Structures are given as C-alpha cells and as structure tokens.
Amino acid sequence: MKRFFLYYILFFFILFSSCITNKDVVYLQDKGTKVNDSLQIQALSKPYRVQVNDVLSIDVKALDKELVEIFNPTTSAMGKTQQSLYFNGFTVDLHGNIEFPILGELNVLGFTVEEIEEKVKSELLLKYFKKTAQIFVTVKLAGLKYTTLGEIGSKGSNVLYQDRVNILEAIANAGDILDTGDRKDVLIVRQYPGGQKIHHIDLTNITAMKSEFYFIQPNDLIMVKPLKRKAIGAGQTATQTLTTIASIFSVLVSTYFLARNL
Template identity: 65%
Template sequence: MVKQLSLVISLVISILCASCITNKDIVYLQENTGKAADSMQLYALPKPYRVQTNDQLSINVKAIDPELVSIFNPTNISSSGTSEQTLYFNGYTVDAHGDIEFPILGKLHVLGYTTDEIEVLVKEELLKQYFKETAQLYVTVKLPGLNYTTLGEIGTGTHVIYKDRVNIIEAIAQAGDISKAGNRKDVLIIRQYPDGQRIHHIDLTTIDAMASEFYYIQNNDLILVKPLVRKTLGVGQTPLQTLSTIVSLGSVLTGLYFLIKGL
C-alpha cells in the first residue's frame, strides 16, 4: 500500500511540476536556437487597409481659395480633430452598399478602397464636375485612428491608436498586456473582409512572428487570447503556487492513507 501511494504521489508531483508556466510560455519574440544574430531583416510590411462598411471617414478638401471648398468642409473637421466621436456626427459613413454621400458629387463607391485611392477618386470627381485645375485642390482622407478590440486573457475592451501603422505587440501593450495565463503561442486575430470575417493565428513567442502578414493589425481587428491549458486545469502558474498545490494534495493523500490503514 505504501509503495502504491508513493507511486501515486510521485506521478502527481511530476504532472504538477510540468504544468508550471515557464519563460518560454510568456516571453515575446524569442530567437530561434542557433540563429541568433546582431540584427535581422524583416520582409513583412503592413498591407494598406481597405475601407469596410460602417467605417467613418474624415475627408478634407483644400484649395488656394478656402471659400471655394467651404461647402465640402461644412463642419471644419480639420480644426475639431478626427476623433471617432467627432466623425460619427460630422464625418462620412460608409453605408451597407459601400457608398458615401459627398456634397455636390452625390454617392461615391469606396468599399474596398484604400484612403489613398479615395483621395484620388474624390479629387478626380471634383475636377471633373466642379473645379478647374487652376484651383490646385488638395484632398486628404483619414480614418479616426486604428480601432481594435481585445478579449480573453488580456485587457478586455475596445481601443484606439492614432497611427496608420500598428503592430500586434503595440496593440497588446496598449490593452495592458497578456496575463501570464494567456496563450501567447496561439493568439487569434479575427479580421473583417468585404466577404465576411476570417480567423488567423499567430505565435508571439517566436521572432518569426515579425515576418507574419498578421504582425500588423488592421482597423476593426478582434484580438482573442485563450487561456493556457495549465490555467484551465486549475494548477499553479508559478513554482510557489505549484508547491502549495503539491503540499495540499500530499496532505490529503497522507490523511487518506492513515484513514484506510486504520480501518
């Protein structure tokens, strides 16, 4: 009986020790063994964001004579900022058909366009329908920052970063980082596309993540971090927690042994 009990205790201790969260589980962008270098070349570049339905756009038209373009900037968004709240009331919303309603020009189809392409489109239509080349038009199109949402073993909520290019490490830092119990080896990115949503996976514990096409996030991305199996099982996340679990379990098994022996 003693031998069997010792075997069970040894097995339980081995399993619990193996369940501790190690540095390999929580350190970001670890270099591959044997491939360490002073620097490395990264080839992945962020793909330009393409406008989706319900996006808010800030469109500002400038010319030599500001009075000529005042009708296109009725709310003077450039001076009031391009916050999401401001654009909700004063910007241009992409409707379910992928169109925006622009003064004088009417409906413009912008679904799937980049902001640079929309700038060209608006300028060309203005020159075709309303202005001459001598007006020297300058059109800018902006999104109200880069919006994304985080869920799971990370600070939960919707976040905005006022940059055109944001990588997933920056996004996670803005959200408050992934908890120690979060699975950094399989972070899910749920991304919007014109034909629907797709789920992508990225391992943030390897330096190869920086070359992934999903290393840079896009507007309206959902970043989902699942818990590690260790947390799901309810075992210790640190050696001290694991030791505490082992001592508690050992006490129970010892008490059970003496109880059976006394019968």
C-alpha cells in the same frame, strides 16, 4: 502503500510541470531559426483597402477657404475627435458607398486611401472646381479600431490614431497578455469582403515579425486563449505550484491514514 506513494509522485510531477516558464511568456524568441540580429520587417506588400463600416476622415483644401468648408463637416474649433468623426465622418455603407457633400454617393469599397484621395479630387475638379483652385485632398481612416478578448489585461475596443500598428503594440495598449494567456497561438479574426477569417500567430517566435498578420487592420478581433496549465489549477510560478502541491498532498495523506484507522 508503495503504490499509493507512487501515485503521489506522479501527481507531483504533473503539477510541477504545469507551472508557467519563460518560454511561455517571452515574446519573439529565436527558436533556432538562425535569423539575423538586425531582422528587417518588410512593409506589407498589399496596402489596406477600405471595408464596409470603416469611417473615413476627408479634408479638402483650396485657395478659397470659405468655399471648401461645406466639404469638411468634421472641422471645428475643438478639432476632430472620435465622437465628432462618428457623427460627421464618412461611414462606408453596406454597398461600399460614402455620401459626400455636393458629389453625392461615391463608391470606395476596396480602394486604398490614396486612391480615394485621387477619386475625390478628380470628381471635384470635374463637377465643381477649376484647376486654378489648387485643390488638395487628404483621406485617412478615422483611427485604427480593434477589439481584444480572452487572457489579456484590458478587454474591449481600442482606437489608435496611427496608420500602421503591429500586434505587439496593440496588445501592449490593451494591458499585455496575462501570464496565463497562450502567446504561442494568438487568434486574429479579420474582416474580408466575403466574410470573416480566423488566423493564427505565434508571438513567442521571432519569425512572427515576418508574418502577414504581424500588422493589424481596422476592426480586427484579437483573441488570447488560456494556457492548458491554467485549467489544471496549479500556480503560475514554481512557488505557487509547490504550495498547491503541499496542500493537496497533506489532504490526501490525512485522508489515507484516517481511512486506515477506521
């Protein structure tokens, strides 16, 4: 009988320790790293370089507005939308090229948007315009697209029209990580010219703000694993855990006394 109740106590301890605590859900905690109150986020040392399947929005402006219309297929009365950019934007093909009006194929793989601006401007001046045309070229990514999976509020693809987005902004836009999600080991699947790589980031630690993966990149996949506590099946809070324990304890006690009376 004593051994039986010792098992109950051990089971009670395991379940009680499985409830989710503040340390599991609070972002950017100072875990004894002695960071300054005014932690500065350093800009990415390496600007984003265009990859295969990226969609570019390219605007060409000059003194003669009618003359440059052919170079701006995505301009319309409705403006530039995600749908119009999908059909009329400049998609980087598997060889790293875009098909630009008049100029034909331009290789942009591995270039920054600033470098592409200079390249398009130079080609236009060389083959089509004179310097007196006062050409102005603007190149932007057609939205920063990323995908979320796992223990997160909204799964699927999202597009944000910003030049830079950090992972907390991306997660907030997707409905935040659920209480049952593991914030200490969030996975980022990132595309590189040679393939994909998986990176890890601990969002409960304030040092995540200094990580090279704190800012997301186009086509990133953010995966949030479930906490091990969820697999146990106990509640997320102490109250829920105690309710679960009480129910299981009651069933076990009833089973034990019924077995003794047989």
